[in-house]
Amino acid sequence: MTIWGGISVYIIFQIIIAIICILLGFFIYDKRYKRNQGIKVPNGFQKTDEVSIDPVTGEKIRVYYKLETGERFYKKEK
Numbered sequence: 001m002t003i004w005g006g007i008s009v010y011i012i013f014q015i016i017i018a019i020i021c022i023l024l025g026f027f028i029y030d031k032r033y034k035r036n037q038g039i040k041v042p043n044g045f046q047k048t049d050e051v052s053i054d055p056v057t058g059e060k061i062r063v064y065y066k067l068e069t070g071e072r073f074y075k076k077e078k
Helices: 003-028 031-035
Strands: 046-053 060-065 072-077
């Protein structure tokens, strides 16, 4: 194997690693916020004063809190 062949293998390996990291980030990153969002508030959650506005859609999102577990739920408001 020549020096150029070794460099090519190294570069291809780095590109494959970068693609894997990008795909993992796309499918795994920030899923905890998305899964705790919906229309119907589950039992045991209390309404809080925390409200945010989604900068993309302009929707108001209210936070509900479960005291026993510390879990948060995000509900879109009208």
